[in-house]
Amino acid sequence: MLDTLLPILIFSALALAAVGAVRRIRLWGQGRPSPVPVLRGLAAMPRRYLVDLHHVVARDKVIANTHVATAGGFVAAMALAIVVHGLGLGSGWVSGVLGWLLLAASATMFAGSLFVARRRRNPPARLSKGPWMRLPKSLMAFSLGIFVVTLPAVGVLPADAGGWLVALVLAAVVAWGLAELVFGMTWGGPMKHAFAGALHLAFHRRPERFSDKRGGEGRSTGLKALDLEDDQAPLGVETPADFTWNQLLGFDACVQCGRCEAVCPAFAAGQPLNPKKLIQDMVVGMAGGSDAHYAGSPYPSPERGEQPVGEHQGSPHGPIVAPAATKDGKALVDAETLWSCTTCRACVEECPMMIEHVDAIVDMRRHLTLEEGATPGKGAEVIDNLIATDNPGGFDPGGRLNWAADLELPLMADVERAEVLLWLGDGVFDMRNQRTLRALIKVLRAAGVDFAVLGNEERDSGDVARRLGDEATFQSLARRNIATLSRYRFECIVTCDPHSFHVLKNEYGAFYPPGQEADYPVWHHSTFIHQLIESGRLRLAPGQRARVTYHDPCYLGRYNGEYEAPRAVLQALGVELVEMQRSGYRSRCCGGGGGAPITDVPGKQRIPDMRMGDVRETQAEQVVVGCPQCTAMLEGVVPSANDEEVAVKDIAEMVAAALDTTPAATPVPRDASTPQAAEEVLS
Amino acid sequence: MQPESAMTPGLDVTVLVSVGRHPLTGRVRRADQDARGVELARSLANAEVRLLHAGERNESSDAALRGYLGMGFSELALLEQPEGADVLPALAEALDATSPHLVITGERAERGEGSGLLPYLLAERLGWPLVSSLAAVESVENGVATLLQALPRGQRRRLSVRLPAIVTVDDAAPAPRQSAYGPARRGTLEASMGPVSNDEEWAKWQVQPARPRPKRLKIVKATSARDRFKAAAAKSDGGGGQVLTDVTPTQGAEAILTLLREENVLQ
Ligand code: SF4
Ligand code: SF4
Numbered sequence A: 001m002l003d004t005l006l007p008i009l010i011f012s013a014l015a016l017a018a019v020g021a022v023r024r025i026r027l028w029g030q031g032r033p034s035p036v037p038v039l040r041g042l043a044a045m046p047r048r049y050l051v052d053l054h055h056v057v058a059r060d061k062v063i064a065n066t067h068v069a070t071a072g073g074f075v076a077a078m079a080l081a082i083v084v085h086g087l088g089l090g091s092g093w094v095s096g097v098l099g100w101l102l103l104a105a106s107a108t109m110f111a112g113s114l115f116v117a118r119r120r121r122n123p124p125a126r127l128s129k130g131p132w133m134r135l136p137k138s139l140m141a142f143s144l145g146i147f148v149v150t151l152p153a154v155g156v157l158p159a160d161a162g163g164w165l166v167a168l169v170l171a172a173v174v175a176w177g178l179a180e181l182v183f184g185m186t187w188g189g190p191m192k193h194a195f196a197g198a199l200h201l202a203f204h205r206r207p208e209r210f211s212d213k214r215g216g217e218g219r220s221t222g223l224k225a226l227d228l229e230d231d232q233a234p235l236g237v238e239t240p241a242d243f244t245w246n247q248l249l250g251f252d253a254c255v256q257c258g259r260c261e262a263v264c265p266a267f268a269a270g271q272p273l274n275p276k277k278l279i280q281d282m283v284v285g286m287a288g289g290s291d292a293h294y295a296g297s298p299y300p301s302p303e304r305g306e307q308p309v310g311e312h313q314g315s316p317h318g319p320i321v322a323p324a325a326t327k328d329g330k331a332l333v334d335a336e337t338l339w340s341c342t343t344c345r346a347c348v349e350e351c352p353m354m355i356e357h358v359d360a361i362v363d364m365r366r367h368l369t370l371e372e373g374a375t376p377g378k379g380a381e382v383i384d385n386l387i388a389t390d391n392p393g394g395f396d397p398g399g400r401l402n403w404a405a406d407l408e409l410p411l412m413a414d415v416e417r418a419e420v421l422l423w424l425g426d427g428v429f430d431m432r433n434q435r436t437l438r439a440l441i442k443v444l445r446a447a448g449v450d451f452a453v454l455g456n457e458e459r460d461s462g463d464v465a466r467r468l469g470d471e472a473t474f475q476s477l478a479r480r481n482i483a484t485l486s487r488y489r490f491e492c493i494v495t496c497d498p499h500s501f502h503v504l505k506n507e508y509g510a511f512y513p514p515g516q517e518a519d520y521p522v523w524h525h526s527t528f529i530h531q532l533i534e535s536g537r538l539r540l541a542p543g544q545r546a547r548v549t550y551h552d553p554c555y556l557g558r559y560n561g562e563y564e565a566p567r568a569v570l571q572a573l574g575v576e577l578v579e580m581q582r583s584g585y586r587s588r589c590c591g592g593g594g595g596a597p598i599t600d601v602p603g604k605q606r607i608p609d610m611r612m613g614d615v616r617e618t619q620a621e622q623v624v625v626g627c628p629q630c631t632a633m634l635e636g637v638v639p640s641a642n643d644e645e646v647a648v649k650d651i652a653e654m655v656a657a658a659l660d661t662t663p664a665a666t667p668v669p670r671d672a673s674t675p676q677a678a679e680e681v682l683s
Numbered sequence B: 001m002q003p004e005s006a007m008t009p010g011l012d013v014t015v016l017v018s019v020g021r022h023p024l025t026g027r028v029r030r031a032d033q034d035a036r037g038v039e040l041a042r043s044l045a046n047a048e049v050r051l052l053h054a055g056e057r058n059e060s061s062d063a064a065l066r067g068y069l070g071m072g073f074s075e076l077a078l079l080e081q082p083e084g085a086d087v088l089p090a091l092a093e094a095l096d097a098t099s100p101h102l103v104i105t106g107e108r109a110e111r112g113e114g115s116g117l118l119p120y121l122l123a124e125r126l127g128w129p130l131v132s133s134l135a136a137v138e139s140v141e142n143g144v145a146t147l148l149q150a151l152p153r154g155q156r157r158r159l160s161v162r163l164p165a166i167v168t169v170d171d172a173a174p175a176p177r178q179s180a181y182g183p184a185r186r187g188t189l190e191a192s193m194g195p196v197s198n199d200e201e202w203a204k205w206q207v208q209p210a211r212p213r214p215k216r217l218k219i220v221k222a223t224s225a226r227d228r229f230k231a232a233a234a235k236s237d238g239g240g241g242q243v244l245t246d247v248t249p250t251q252g253a254e255a256i257l258t259l260l261r262e263e264n265v266l267q
Helices: A002-028 A038-057 A061-086 A093-121 A130-154 A163-183 A192-202 A245-252 A259-263 A275-287 A335-339 A346-350 A357-371 A379-389 A431-446 A463-467 A471-485 A498-511 A525-534 A564-573 A607-617 A628-635 A651-657 A675-682 B032-042 B059-069 B088-098 B118-126 B181-186 B200-204 B225-233 B249-262
Strands: A417-423 A451-453 A489-495 A522-524 A547-550 A622-625 A647-650 B011-016 B019-021 B028-030 B047-055 B075-080 B102-106 B134-141 B144-150 B156-162 B165-169 B188-193
Touching (some): A002 A275, A061 A163, A130 A163, A192 A245, A357 A463, A357 B181, A379 A463, A417 A431, A431 A651, A489 A525, A498 A522, A547 A564, A607 A628, A628 A647, A647 A651, B011 B088, B019 B032, B032 B047, B032 B165, B059 B075, B059 B181, B059 B188
Parallel strands (some): A489 A522, B011 B047, B047 B075
């Protein structure tokens, strides 16, 4: 009897899955076109899964092993079950071997599902509940059911053991497992992540973010340019269908693991953002409906604690954010949710499904800024300043070098070529950052670096305009900066601002006029100082006795993978470095990125206060930073009555204070005809 | 404005907008006060708002005018004028033809003469009342508008004005909304040639960049924080002024002339 039932069950599950798949693919197809190499993507998928995705999953060993056992066991068991029970293929010893293999696969899967069940017993808050709570049972039903129905095939049990009643029960158990695991995969159950996730890996919008066989690091963090050529085209993403189809596919791949939620600084601060919920809202939007069935942590709400689900709904072609005219009406997502993000990329870094939250958020912000003129807080003012004065503060662009009147900085306009173009950034208008810049210049001079600055020819890099969604102003600034840069000759650009660094390094490339390209490396000052120390050009007098901790700026660390150089410099200084619990790729944002201080969405607490709490835990006397924005945010934290002041120091200031000013015992080998030069700059 | 305030259906409003100039960099932009005028018009319930500009046309002025379109308009009427033309007759004629109920404009232009006289000359020519420093339009009923005028130090004066009228706004009016790039570049500038009248006076003028003059320092001898705050917040009213009431226009003009001579404005 099972011999008749099983093939029917298996093939109807597969047929239903195929129908579901077509429906799901049509949902994604509502998105804007985005060309992908189909075959190459499919071919790359296994590697992307086994290497890149697993690299993220493996940060949690138990879950990684659980997933390998469950998913690996399932794929093997399903394939074998189709052969053994579905098609009844194989006879004699072949069927015996296949049967034993199937038993092994389903047993492995069962073992895995026990771990899934264990994790579901007291699930952490970041995990979604709802249908996800039944998943371990479904996994067990499938693996156990298949295991038992396979026993006769290997001759352990007689074919008709237990009679028709047992056979019916077994068939029902197997049917349950098949329902969840096979057609649930394409009909929106928890297993959807496997189907959508596999295709998402194949057709990812940023194929360059995956490693390749040569072991490339695979980092792709620059935002994609918005095409401004067509002046009739609506700009940015207004409705779910305005995302590209593979972005929609990516949203659908979310497994609701909540890793993004656990690391999101805005969520922790009680601002109305939860990256997991945001992705789920996009899934709701693409299918149409309300968020009432969402079973994870909702968006925090400073007034109400949390935003109850069920108040928001959307449709593929309806607006995501309710337009200003219907102010109290709600759509899929509130604007504050989108403006809470600091673009720190912590969520993207942690997401095992390689979902690009920041891209999506900026896409939606582009619509709000460029089409609705609805940048909140001081956003509109900052953008107007950028347009009129090329800096966000609205300062006189002719006064960019006023702070350095006594430093006699060489201007590119005069010297036309230099070893290093020193990009000063908008920190020139900020008294605190001017101290950092002075320190950096002292260091460069001590090392005898031939550098020059653009002076009044420099403009804001466009970082903040871009993160606020104003792609037009960003592109205008970028193009004009590029035109300035291409007038001069230099070997590299050095900057102490990770935001300018990221934009110059990763985002300007798309805006070079045809036939030209950025042919110079860009370095953050910590990297450059490290090079100077390594090559012996910079001599330090170690012996500082401080206990310090180091805060990784998001735009240096997660955006550009530079975690080592600043630490190496600190080591060369001889200070005692204690790491915060969240450091390196898990560093917590200072709250200063993405225009968050400008839009200033209220929460329960402030992000920089939380970060300063992390610093205090280490009992460091100083926190070393490498970003003007981080300096400003962390220095703005008022210590509570019984807390010690923690000094915030830029790494350039640390180095400048440790310069070895005694004449070099063994002068650095340089041009022998001018031995004086080295002495002079060192003294 | 309160949405419940009763507005006669279809209040016709024209906002006169000019090409502005950023005070620090001199780049063209939407003029701040005119943009406030547009914002005021936008906040009127039930109003039909038109934008009107008269002036020279070139690429940079187009870019500046598009700044107004970005506040949510699909078109802007543009009366093309040669450089140095007096735009008053062209504007008067256009307003005569469209006869709006309310004309809103900034107090003074950011470029050109910037004398702030245009609204007055226009009002004189059209024979309409003029209210300066408008803070809000409270209601419009039976052809009479109740307006709130801004006075120094946050004071407000409520006025009833029979329409049509011209009102000007200064920095006391609500700040303009953000100009959105998409609508700004999609909107159209409906250009037409207005009547041209050459400004002979202007042609004789010699224009040169202003030299920054030293600021007169206000020395505050305050002993308490409260006094310092009061001194800082006070709008300087020059102290030594005099209030003339019930004088003939000639006497008034004499007094103004004397003051201008004392201050070395006239020699
Ligand atoms: S977006 Fe990524 S990290 Fe966040 S819940 Fe979904 S799968 Fe997990
Ligand atoms: S980028 Fe940072 S702030 Fe934005 S959603 Fe992700 S984790 Fe949260």
